[in-house]
Amino acid sequence: MEGFVYSQPGTLREAFSLLTNKKGKLVAGGTDLLGEIQDGIIAPGLLVSLERIQGLKTMREEKNGLRIGALVTLAELESDKIVAEHYPLLAAAAGEVATPQLRAQATIGGNLCQRPRCWYYRGDFNCLKKGGAVCYAEDGENQYHAILGGGPCHIVHPSDMAVALLAMGASARVVGPRGEKTVPLEKFFVLPQVDVKRETILAPGEILVEIRVPKPLPEARWVFRKMRERGAWDFALVSVAAYAVTKDKVIQEARIVLGGVAPIPWRAVRAEQALKGKTLTGPVMRLAGEATVTDARPLSQNEYKIRLARNLVRQVLATLA
Amino acid sequence: MDEKRKRLTISRRDFLKGGAIGTAALSSGLLLRSGVEAQSAPPGAKISRITLKINGAAHTLEADNRWTLLYILRDQLGLTGAKQGCDGGQCGACTVLIDGKPLYACMVLGIAAPGKEILTIEGLAKGEELHPVQQAFVEEMGYQCAFCTPGMILSAKGLLDRNPKPSETDIRQGLAGNLCRCAAYPKIIRAVTAAAKRIAS
Known part of the structure; x- marks a missing residue:
């Protein structure tokens, strides 16, 4: 297996130019990506770390709601005072993810972009998601697979944060080399019947930079x-x-x-x-x-x-x- | 065998075989795992010169970008206190403190670690004087085989640094990312409780 170049751009612009030039993968906390590389599911020649890009690690409350930088960790969401007071659904969901160690490393952006846990996808099976012709879960071991919206692939989305954020009506700010867009989080995720190889709308070179959560009504x-x-x-x-x-x-x-x-x-x-x-x-x-x-x-x-x-x-x- | 036929005949045994192949592929080292023989010049290796601050001392080395922090600690620097259990973020035996936070060294790339303060179990005692958490683990016998102990102690230190007076629930949640294969959990929890008292006094 080839090694990879590890790049730590300081700006989004630099990140875009790196991503267009080579077959690169974005890395935030890395807890999902490293597992994918270790298990041989992907073999990127370039990792583009988002860690040094200014502004992605900040979280702030404004009049209309909360703005969460994509690199804010789940541990920060779990322990932040403003989140605990005004957006406790997010703190509750964050506290249920994985372990303290993983929450301290894993980011909100990475959590929304993580790949499925399906054991055929993670294992040595050339399934639909990897360009194969078959979803092995259909006739195989499928006790953890989808009961709704499945087909032709039957993964379930593993994110707890996505569930909480969707309930709060959050949206995602996505930036690409040709501009930016803000999409409701519901429209951020993609069913396999639309595109079996990905779970989000992100096109190669696009970066999820921020989550926006509207301020809940007082009676909510x-x-x-x-x-x-x-x-x-x-x-x-x-x-x-x-x-x-x-x-x-x-x-x-x-x-x-x-x-x-x-x-x-x-x-x-x-x-x-x-x-x-x-x-x-x-x-x-x-x-x-x-x-x-x-x-x-x-x-x-x-x-x-x-x-x-x-x-x-x-x-x-x-x-x- | 065509795909359709393969689909129909896949069995639990095939599934397990698939898993075994996956495991064999791992040991060829994509991200180099600790304990894997380091090839001197792996094909396509991308080498970076990095300086890591570990237990207060700077270590400079030529590192393959694929090396995890755990691999560097154990196999390059001889700091074997961080244990290699699962090597995939699923057991907690390799827990170290990075900028004060317990993290899995097997889930951190060495190339991403420069500029951060890394504390391993080797750096916790002051000379012969054990850290209060270590002392409490000894006195309460918070271990059986002790393979998980360095990770447990560093997780406990991370917890007590941010919450000096944890409830038993806080301790259980704080250590939820560290498995003890001997299930010595009751004594581990007792040790962390004792450590909190020891630090407070």
């Missing part, structure tokens, strides 16, 4: 729950973030987002519709749980996720009630 409430097999240090089987604005106990607006169930962080639009204009009674919560999984299509070994998702949504709503 939220919950984050992550179900996993171990008590710590594990990816979600199913996670749920709920954000709801109520007036006189009637739900004006609800956003329900699930992780671990689909190739992208999954917004449960049907559940949200079932909640709008209702008060959170037992039957309404049950209906919202059912609506979450109406479209679910399990593979041979992951039907349990349907029950898990349905009941977790009910449980989260009960906490909000």
